[in-house]
Amino acid sequence: MNKNAEIAVRLQALKDAYLARLPDDLAQLNVLSVQLQDAASQEQALVQLNQRLHKLAGSAGSFGLAELGKLAKQLELQTQQWSEAGQLDTGKLRLFAVAINSLEGLVDPGRPLSAPMAHRSIQAKSPNLIYVLEDDPVLAEEICVTLGHFGHEVRHFNNLARAEQAILAQPPDFMICDIMFDEEGREAPAAIARLQQQLSLPVPVIFMSTREDFQAYLDAVRAGAVGYFVKPLDIIRLVDCFEYYLDRNRSSPYRVLIVDDDVVLSEHYKLVLNAAGIRAEVLHTPERIFDMLQEFHPELVLLDLNMPGCTGPELAQVIRLNSDWLKIPITYLSSELDVDKRILAMGRAGDDFLTKPLTDRELVSAVSVRAARCRQLSDALDRDSLTGLLKHSRIKELVDLELSRAQRSGEPLSLVMLDLDHFKHINDSYGHSAGDKVIRAMAHLLRQRLRKTDSLGRYGGEEFLIVLPRCGPDEAFKLVDKVRRHFQEIPFQHQGCHFRVTTSAGIASCGASGAMAADTLLQAADEALYEAKHQGRDRVCIYQKQP
Structure with a gap:
């Protein structure tokens, strides 16, 4: 049984339970309405009637008994008026009792309740299936390789007709699509718009084109676009848009x-x-x-x-x-x-x-x-506005929290200080906007490549702090070194200049043996990072306690 069917069954069971108790609730209302005739019990009966009718007015509509809820609300208001006036209108008591008695006739089980459909969500840390529809082989390869470094499963189609068949057979999580396919003489937005109508859930898409006219943008929106990029393509900016969309949709539930x-x-x-x-x-x-x-x-x-x-x-x-x-x-x-x-x-x-x-x-x-x-x-x-990662103070709080948890459970904890190599040279050579692009790319890569339980923070300008619960030094090394190797393969460009960036990282871990202060662990990770820089950068070092 799928999730929606299971919840629909449970909702119907709740409605059945509600309907089962309703006759007793309505009978009690009848008893209380009779007690209103007795001066000795009138005050207490009025209070209880008001409370019970208030609850009935609030709940009946949620279980498909709208008319019952409306009449209960009218009767509740009547009891409220009597309470505020301090006396009952004896002329209305009989009509009130008749109305209370008529509530039972409004109980109609009706049709079964159905659960709202669960929203489309993208699972965090799982490879996202991305279709790249592009007939330029050089550009397509660059996009596919870059997205691959960020941990996504990418499939390339240089033919719109073949892509259409694949989308219907297995809808992707995301599409990146050129607008014009010259050999076929077709424009992709119209084809994608028709496909979207045949899918149970629309697929988000980023379009690429040399066109900058309004109609091109409008056609893209009608085909489900969440982004539009004008060629020549800045792939890191495209990844920015793509990852921003994923971050919103794979965030933890409210x-x-x-x-x-x-x-x-x-x-x-x-x-x-x-x-x-x-x-x-x-x-x-x-x-x-x-x-x-x-x-x-x-x-x-x-x-x-x-x-x-x-x-x-x-x-x-x-x-x-x-x-x-x-x-x-x-x-x-x-x-x-x-x-x-x-x-x-x-x-x-x-x-x-x-x-x-x-x-x-x-x-x-x-x-x-x-x-x-x-x-x-x-x-x-x-959170830091540039990267979306936790700010310095917040990630330090998490270090304290995770360290206390690790010491209680006896499980290992690792901290990683990661720094971009020669970052000042990047800013000096290509400008701060290029430097910001590099920082955002690292943030995206860390979010995609690390585990769901890990915490990430921007510790300084180009420095990141990673908190790895239940992770010893060897496992931490494998995780971080994989990030390092993928990041050095990501191509950056600025005004026609192409460059790559390397990273250095230091790891400090604590195990079940003995307590350690958070500041001590942070200092050890920082010393390991310094050692990585001292050894020539572009490497990961594990803190070795001095004899």
Whole structure:
């Protein structure tokens, strides 16, 4: 069973559980409406009716019972008016009881629920299948060889007709395509646009051409272009565009924490978000909020407004009392329509408001947008703008974190200081823009060639720090030396001048024997890098403890 089918089954099981408990819930509403007639039990019955109707109004629509949810909301507003007035309108009590009794007639199981389709994603650290459609053999070979150094699986087609057959048989992860195929007398954008309509998911494509007219750009967009480059081609800039797209699509899933006392509804939300490629966890007891934040590190908290024992605004304020969680956005989930109450809730540590019931598509869209904003803010604070790698201070924090983890587990940890050789000469000879291009290329190569568990940071101008958990010195050497060998084969050019760049690296490792301070390990990696430079550069050295 595939992922979508499995989630659809689980969603239907949740709906079945919801429908199974609904008769008891509706029967309890009938009991409470009768208690409204008794002055002794009236006040407590009114409070319980308001709470139960509020929950029903927020959940029914999510399980396909929209009409039930609408009537429940109307009845909830009636109980709210009576509570605010401090007295009941006895003339309306009978009508209220009839309306409560009619709720049962609106329960229709309807058609089975379906899970939202999971988004197309590109798996991190796996070879991406790239089709290069180019009838110039020299340019095609240069593109294919360069992309190969970055760890991708590349297939070349010099004929558009053969490429069309291959795309239909096995759609690639990405295409790089010339616009004009002279021998066939065909333009690629029109052919690619027709192919895209036959695929279950469109394939992103970068087009290349000597044309710079508006129509060429428009045709490219209509064929699914995410980039357009004018020849003569700067291949490193093309790789920049390509890798930027991959980075956005292979990034880790958004992490969302749902805090709601309604077990079935919150599990429904979790499944819907999981189906859309979003990691979601559920918390039903607010007392565990700090443990959950520490374990899960959510990028967004979805918080029910009305919960017994601790309201949503109260829990939001509890979260904000801890400075570690100040930047996490908190979005309230509620069927509350009273503007004053919503404003009051927003003023108490909340950032946003979503109104129940939410359709599955509304939920996924709202969560994706809000989590993306949080990640963008975090990246702006923690990541270097040129490379997208972690900044100096953040990567040093990760060294402390991974070292503590390694010492607890007894597993090895390696740090790598990597530096671009003769970088000042590159800047002096070709300009700082060329130097920036080299730095970005190294960042792309490191992201593609290293493991998913590794952390990367820009430690200085042309210096990088790599943190390799569960990695001893010999394995670290193999990983880094492979990066070194691939990087020296990448061709760079600037204003007609072609050049290549080499790198040097130093490795320091710690094992299960004894504790070591982070600064000591960093200093050892730096000394190993100095030794690599001293031996003539373009090499990797492992730190050897002095006798």
